[in-house]
Amino acid sequence: MSEYGNVPKPALPNPPRKKVYRGVEPTDLHAKYWAEYPEAPAEKPAAAKAPAEPGFYIVQQVMPRSALEAALFDKPDGATLEKFTRLNPHVTGYAKPGQLIVLSDPNNPQCTREEALLMEAAQKVDAALKPMSDEEASFMVRYRSEIESILSQGSTSIGVGESIFAKNLEDVKTSLKEIEALHQKSFQRDGHLRSSEFFAERARLFAKLDRQLTGLTRKGIGFPDHPSLKSALGISSKSLVHHWSLAGAPGQIPGYATHTEGVARAAKVVKYGGWIGTAVGGGASYMKVQEVCAAGNKDACEKIKYTEGGNFVGGVAGGAATGAFLTGSTAGIICVGLGVPTGGMATLACGVIVVAAGSYAGGALGGATGEWAGQKIYEASK
Amino acid sequence: MSLNVVDKVLLSIAVVDLAGLILWIGVCLHLAYTKMDLMLEHLKNCSAIMTRAPLRHGGPWGKLLLVGGISGIVTFPRFYLKRGELSSEDLASFPPHLKRKLVVLQWSVICLLLVMISFGIAVKSGFV
Numbered sequence: 114m115s116e117y118g119n120v121p122k123p124a125l126p127n128p129p130r131k132k133v134y135r136g137v138e139p140t141d142l143h144a145k146y147w148a149e150y151p152e153a154p155a156e157k158p159a160a161a162k163a164p165a166e167p168g169f170y171i172v173q174q175v176m177p178r179s180a181l182e183a184a185l186f187d188k189p190d191g192a193t194l195e196k197f198t199r200l201n202p203h204v205t206g207y208a209k210p211g212q213l214i215v216l217s218d219p220n221n222p223q224c225t226r227e228e229a230l231l232m233e234a235a236q237k238v239d240a241a242l243k244p245m246s247d248e249e250a251s252f253m254v255r256y257r258s259e260i261e262s263i264l265s266q267g268s269t270s271i272g273v274g275e276s277i278f279a280k281n282l283e284d285v286k287t288s289l290k291e292i293e294a295l296h297q298k299s300f301q302r303d304g305h306l307r308s309s310e311f312f313a314e315r316a317r318l319f320a321k322l323d324r325q326l327t328g329l330t331r332k333g334i335g336f337p338d339h340p341s342l343k344s345a346l347g348i349s350s351k352s353l354v355h356h357w358s359l360a361g362a363p364g365q366i367p368g369y370a371t372h373t374e375g376v377a378r379a380a381k382v383v384k385y386g387g388w389i390g391t392a393v394g395g396g397a398s399y400m401k402v403q404e405v406c407a408a409g410n411k412d413a414c415e416k417i418k419y420t421e422g423g424n425f426v427g428g429v430a431g432g433a434a435t436g437a438f439l440t441g442s443t444a445g446i447i448c449v450g451l452g453v454p455t456g457g458m459a460t461l462a463c464g465v466i467v468v469a470a471g472s473y474a475g476g477a478l479g480g481a482t483g484e485w486a487g488q489k490i491y492e493a494s495k
Numbered sequence: 496m497s498l499n500v501v502d503k504v505l506l507s508i509a510v511v512d513l514a515g516l517i518l519w520i521g522v523c524l525h526l527a528y529t530k531m532d533l534m535l536e537h538l539k540n541c542s543a544i545m546t547r548a549p550l551r552h553g554g555p556w557g558k559l560l561l562v563g564g565i566s567g568i569v570t571f572p573r574f575y576l577k578r579g580e581l582s583s584e585d586l587a588s589f590p591p592h593l594k595r596k597l598v599v600l601q602w603s604v605i606c607l608l609l610v611m612i613s614f615g616i617a618v619k620s621g622f623v
Contacts, residue, residue, distance in 0.1 A: 426517070427513050430513055430517050430520065431513075431516065431608075431611055431615070433516075433520050433556070433559055434516045434519060434520060434563075434604055434607065434611075435608060436559075436560055437520075437523060437560050437563025437564070437604070438563055438567065438601075440547065440560045440561070440563045440564035440567065441564050441566060441567010441568050441571065441601070442571045442572075442575060445543070445575065446574055468560065475611075475612075477615070478611060478612050478614075478616065479513070479516070479611055479615060480615075481614075481615040481618040482509050482512070482513065482618060483509075483513055485614075485618045486506055486509040486510055486513065489498060489502055489505075489509075490506070492498060
């Protein structure tokens with residue numbers, strides 16, 4: 114009831130003024146698409162229509178060939194299996210973790226070039242895997258993302274994430290340029306930016322840009338799924354299938370095969386890195402001793418054996434203990450102090466760097482202590 | 496040639512310190528090879544520990560880092576507790592004798608490293 118009693122309200126108390134259309138309410142397209150297809154890759158709309166392109170699968174654990182087929186195909190038919198056998202001559206009795214399995218739609222006869230590229234990539238991966246034992250290979254597959262993120266921190270190697278990232282950035286750049294060009298074109302043509310044609314086109318470009326940005330964040334984490342091929346082959350959804358262009362065949366976009374060699378090496382580095390560091394330190398000390406002793410001065414030769422021996426022992430002990438100490442809360446506190454956000458790969462990378470730098474410094478100080486002690490022991494023994 | 500008293504004292508400190516560090520590494524590795532499963536089992540709800548767990552596949556060096564990490568986190572849990580990366584129930588149910596061992600390890604490595612660092616700096620800058 115109003116202050117005037119029970120008076121009926123006019124139908125339109127404030128008749129709207131003639132409203133100029135200023136575009137639609139902004140919607141959070143990112144949230145919308147993310148909620149709708151959290152598993153879907155950011156594919157360009159045109160590509161989804163084409164018949165399923167070839168893809169590949171990375172073996173996750175040691176399994177016999179029959180088990181692999183059963184895991185990949187829910188109900189395999191003859192044509193699919195026949196093609197599978199023809200495309201994967203490298204898979205013999207059993208599948209090794211990390212192996213690349215080529216998959217292709219038997220109803221798509223056009224993709225033989227891509228299939229050949231994939232098979233080439235598979236051979237490359239196999240060659241990289243050959244020196245590794247099954248245990249090492251499954252270790253590598255399990256910690257691939259960690260290893261890769263460490264690898265991509267190094268300036269020498271371009272990580273898978275990085276190349277995909279670059280490709281995505283290129284796409285985003287193109288979209289932004291298109292949006293800019295659309296603004297200019299429409300303004301030159303109409304003298305204003307109010308035509309419905311312009312809004313429709315701009316909305317399309319914004320949606321595209323948004324999908325690309327989603328893809329950017331997603332693909333930074335790992336390979337995107339390739340669902341259309343998966344449904345064409347009847348592959349059970351728990352196995353991740355990747356699009357052929359990510360396989361990193363020679364001359365293609367760097368992908369899985371390009372970096373498998375690096376990853377295989379890094380898995381060994383994680384495992385044997387401590388020994389290598391120790392051996393390098395020991396080797397340097399040994400060479401120093403050899404050099405001085407070859408010069409012929411007996412006293413100097415005797416002395417450097419003590420000092421370098423002390424240096425080596427102190428270096429190893431100091432480096433190892435400092436590294437182990439920093440791996441606790443300290444690295445985390447240092448990284449947060451430096452402004453690195455906690456959680457995720459940035460922290461891991463920061464932690465690795467802090468621990469590595471710390472144990473290097475610890476090794477140097479321990480080495481100095483050991484060297485001094487060695488010298489005093491030498492003096493005392495004379 | 497014999498050493499003067501100051502040198503003798505300093506030399507014994509340095510030798511004891513380095514020997515202590517090597518002993519410390521040995522104890523850590525012993526724990527890593529005998530009690531690793533037990534420790535990780537008791538801390539399986541702590542993401543701070545679990546992100547470091549892959550290190551156990553990294554040979555003796557990785558195992559040493561992991562045990563050092565666990566001992567540091569168990570001794571000074573406040574930083575990770577505040578961030579929710581540590582479960583206080585897990586910490587409370589951690590076997591007390593093992594926890595005492597880890598805390599002692601952590602404090603001894605802090606002392607040993609402090610001595611080593613001051614010694615190393617003194618040597619590097621030419622005081623001794």
